[in-house]
Amino acid sequence: MNEIDGQNSSHEEARWLISRLGAYLEQDIGEARALPMEMYTSKALLEAEREHILKREWLCIGRLEQVENPGDYFTVELFGEPVVIVRDQEGVLRAMSAVCRHRYYSVVEGSGNTTAFKCPYHQWTYGLDGSLRGAPYMGSVESLRSKGQSDRLPEVRLETWLGFIFVNLDPGAAPLLPRLADAEPHWHELDVESWRVSNWFDDIWPGNWKSAMETAIEGYHLNGLHPDIAAFMPTKSYSFEATSDQWTLFRMGTVFEGEFAEQGVYAEGLTGIDRTTAPQFGFFPNCTVSCTQAGGTWLTFLPLDVDRTRVIGGALVLPEIYEAVEADEAVREALAAYTNKINGEDASAMVALQRNAGSAYAEPGLLCEMERCLLYFYRYLAQQLERGINGS
């Protein structure tokens, strides 16, 4: 097969799979089935997901506490695009491409606090606002500019919501906040903005990003994969709450009795629905926030390949718990071990799926009502991909 034929057949494969996703727009729970295995293994579909969804959508990549002070920065790579998030000297939060305007090195990697970004290759230097400040042995920036040299790291769209930092690689994307405004009332009394990360995650899971997302947006698997959670948040306590074209939400009942009585103190201060249930949010395309009354787990899934997903996020806790955790290393380690164990249990589902992807016996089974949010995720994928391949 020559290159053109290869491109055409890969395009056809993506189109075929996208048309199959379209079936979910017509189906409800009771008839809808799991995604066909090819959805998790097709490189052509992943390419379409990257181009038409992930590079065009708002992605949750951090928390404000990572960039509290002027000069604080961290970097993230999004599908081959290195991006730096920085609070500049004036206190403005910015996201910029980290690709040097000289010869493509990354001007900065990792995280820290700085007054400028000095590219390690030839030491061109940029201010925290992204403007080129100097290029050794090459005259003034003014003279470089007069020769058509670009003098600024390109801005990447950035918005913040409830302490989360979102970026968007599409300069023409619609703003995020109006799209999430209708989700906000569903947090009710939970003051998510004040929560702090007690344990950061940055891991690579051996599976497809969609199966990672799926596990985090359904309540059906709690009894099976998470006996520790199910003890105070059993599968039977699931209830679907709401959805939009940008997010989906179910709740789990919380029972703070016996060994969990101590955790119940955080519920006691609440008076409404949050006292006895906790929201489990999915933000399309690739972010989830799963709550209890004492905090939550934020996860963002960034595909590296069809069977490799970078998972970033953190365990969020109430400010008073954060202080206690910071003060006591043993508590910190116990909390980290617990959240890492839960994450490992979720990762095991995607590992199993990927391992069995080649099985001749694998066929999509019917979805349970407790997996309703998956249906909305599939509809979202279908609509975004349809729009993308039709160029609208």
Ligand code: FES
């Ligand atoms: S590539 Fe950055 S200074 Fe040369």
Ligand SMILES: [Fe+2]
């Ligand atoms: Fe889970």
